[in-house]
Amino acid sequence: MKYLFLLHRGADEDLPAPGTPEAMALFNAYREANEAMAAAGVLVDCAPLESVSTATTVRVRNDETLLTDGPAAELKEQVGGYTIVECADLDEAIKWAATLPAAKDASIEVRPVVNVGVPT
Amino acid sequence: MARHKAVDRLRREVQRPAKESSAARELAVTMPNVYHVPMGDDELALIFTCCHPALDRETRVALTLRAAGGLTTSEIAASFLVGEATMAKRLVRAKHKIRAANIAFRVPGTEALPSRLFDVLRVIYLIFTEGHTATSGSELIRGHLCATAVRLARRVAELLPDEAEASGLLALLLLTDARRPARTSPEGDIVLLEDQDRSLWDQQMIQEGDRLLQTALRRGKPGPYQLWAAIAACHSTARSAQDSDWRQIAALYSELLRYEPTPVVEANRAVAVAMAEGPAAGLVILDVVGLHPQLQRWPQLHMARADLLRRLGDTPGATAAYQTALELEPPAAEQAFIHARLRFLLSHEK
Numbered sequence: 001m002k003y004l005f006l007l008h009r010g011a012d013e014d015l016p017a018p019g020t021p022e023a024m025a026l027f028n029a030y031r032e033a034n035e036a037m038a039a040a041g042v043l044v045d046c047a048p049l050e051s052v053s054t055a056t057t058v059r060v061r062n063d064e065t066l067l068t069d070g071p072a073a074e075l076k077e078q079v080g081g082y083t084i085v086e087c088a089d090l091d092e093a094i095k096w097a098a099t100l101p102a103a104k105d106a107s108i109e110v111r112p113v114v115n116v117g118v119p120t
Numbered sequence: 121m122a123r124h125k126a127v128d129r130l131r132r133e134v135q136r137p138a139k140e141s142s143a144a145r146e147l148a149v150t151m152p153n154v155y156h157v158p159m160g161d162d163e164l165a166l167i168f169t170c171c172h173p174a175l176d177r178e179t180r181v182a183l184t185l186r187a188a189g190g191l192t193t194s195e196i197a198a199s200f201l202v203g204e205a206t207m208a209k210r211l212v213r214a215k216h217k218i219r220a221a222n223i224a225f226r227v228p229g230t231e232a233l234p235s236r237l238f239d240v241l242r243v244i245y246l247i248f249t250e251g252h253t254a255t256s257g258s259e260l261i262r263g264h265l266c267a268t269a270v271r272l273a274r275r276v277a278e279l280l281p282d283e284a285e286a287s288g289l290l291a292l293l294l295l296t297d298a299r300r301p302a303r304t305s306p307e308g309d310i311v312l313l314e315d316q317d318r319s320l321w322d323q324q325m326i327q328e329g330d331r332l333l334q335t336a337l338r339r340g341k342p343g344p345y346q347l348w349a350a351i352a353a354c355h356s357t358a359r360s361a362q363d364s365d366w367r368q369i370a371a372l373y374s375e376l377l378r379y380e381p382t383p384v385v386e387a388n389r390a391v392a393v394a395m396a397e398g399p400a401a402g403l404v405i406l407d408v409v410g411l412h413p414q415l416q417r418w419p420q421l422h423m424a425r426a427d428l429l430r431r432l433g434d435t436p437g438a439t440a441a442y443q444t445a446l447e448l449e450p451p452a453a454e455q456a457f458i459h460a461r462l463r464f465l466l467s468h469e470k
Contacts, residue, residue, distance in 0.1 A: 001222050088222075088224070089222045089223065089224040090172075090174060090221045090222055090223045090224065091223075091224055091228075091232070094174070110221075112220050112221045112222065114220075
C-alpha cells in the first residue's frame with residue numbers, strides 16, 4: 001500500500017544557502033536515500049516544495065473562492081517536501097522514512113494513502 | 121474428580137485458540153495463512169501488534185488488555201479511571217489505525233526483535249504495576265490486572281524461550297506477586313516489606329520465579345528485568361528483612377543503573393546501602409538524589425528520608441520529612457501509611 005511522507009523542516013533561514021558545501025551535502029544525502037528507495041522498487045514519487053512563503057490557501061465558502069496568502073496553519077515546522085512509497089506495511093515505510101535527512105533535522109509524518117482511483 | 125479436571129483443562133485448551141482468533145478478528149487485522157500458523161505464534165503476533173511503537177503507550181496497554189488479555193472495555197476503563205465511552209473510543213481509534221496504516225500482524229524478524237520485545241515487556245510490566253500499585257480502582261480489578269500480566273508474561277516467555285529478558289520479566293512478576301497477600305493489612309493499609317508476615321508469601325510462586333531467574337541468568341544475556349527479578353529474589357528468599365543480603369541488593373541496584381539511570385533506581389539503592397552500611401550512608405545518596413528539582417516533588421523520596429532519619433534516632437527530622445511527603449499529596453493508601461508512621465513516631469517520642 002502507499003504511504004505519503006510529509007517532510008518537515010525548520011524555518012527557511014535555517015536551510016543552507018544554495019551553492020554552499022552544506023547545501024550540496026544535503027542534496028547528496030537526499031539523492032542517496034531516494035536512489036536506495038528506487039533501487040528497492042518502493043519509490044513512487046518525491047519532490048521538494050517551494051518555501052511556505054509562496055503558499056496560497058484556498059477555501060470555498062458560499063460558492064465564493066477565498067484565498068489566503070500563506071499556509072493553512074502557521075506551524076513552527078513547515079512541510080518542505082514529500083515522498084510517496086509503495087510498501088508492504090507500516091514497518092517497511094518507517095524503515096525508509098528513517099533514511100531521509102529530514103528525519104534527523106526535523107521530522108517526517110508518515111500517512112497511509114487511501115487507495116482510490118485517480119480519474120484519467 | 122481428577123479426570124474431570126483434565127477434561128476441563130483440555131476444553132480450555134481447545135477453546136483458547138477460538139478466543140484468540142476472535143480477538144484478532146476484532147482487531148480486524150489481516151492474518152495471511154492463519155490456518156498454517158501455529159496458534160502460539162498467532163497469539164504472540166497479536167501481542168506484538170498491540171504493543172507496536174507506532175501506538176502511544178497508554179493505547180498499547182489498553183489494547184493489549186483488550187485483545188490479548190481478554191478484559192472487557194469497562195474493566196479497562198475502570199483501571200485507567202476513565203469513562204467506558206472514552207476507553208471505547210480510544211480502542212476503536214487504535215484498531216482503525218492498525219487497519220488503515222497496515223501495521224503488520226506478525227512477530228518481528230531477528231533485527232527488530234530486541235527493541236520490539238522490549239516494548240512488549242514494558243507493556244506487560246505496566247499492566248502489572250497498574251494492578252500492583254494502583255492508587256485506586258477496586259481490589260478485584262487490580263488482582264485481575266496482576267493475574268493478566270503474569271499470564272501474558274508466561275506466554276511470551278514460553279513462546280520466546282531463548283529470550284532471557286522475557287523469562288526475567290516473568291520471574292520478576294512471580295516473585296513480586298507472591299508477596300501480595302502480605303502487602304496490605306486487613307484494613308487495606310500498606311505493610312512495609314520488613315513488617316510483612318512472610319508466612320503469607322506464596323512459596324510456590326517464589327520457587328518458580330527463582331528457578332526461572334536462575335535459568336535466565338545462565339543464558340548470559342543480562343538485562344534490566346533479570347536484575348529487578350534478582351533483587352526481588354533477594355527479598356523473597358530471605359527469612360526476614362534483617363536476613364536479606366542488602367550488600368548484594370545494593371550491588372544489583374548499581375548494576376541496574378547502567379540500564380535505567382533514573383533517580384528512582386538511585387533512591388532504591390540508597391535504601392539498600394542504608395540497610396547494609398547504616399542509615400547515614402544511605403542518607404548521603406538520598407541527599408544527592410534530592411538535588412534534582414523534580415524529585416523534590418516526589419513523595420517517596422521524603423518517605424525514604426524519613427525512614428532513614430528514624431533509624432538514626434532523629435525523630436524530629438523524620439517527622440518533618442513525613443510531613444513534607446504528605447504536603448505533596450501522595451495516593452490515599454500512602455497517606456494512610458504516613459499517618460500511621462507519624463503516630464508511631466509520636467508514641468516513641470515520649
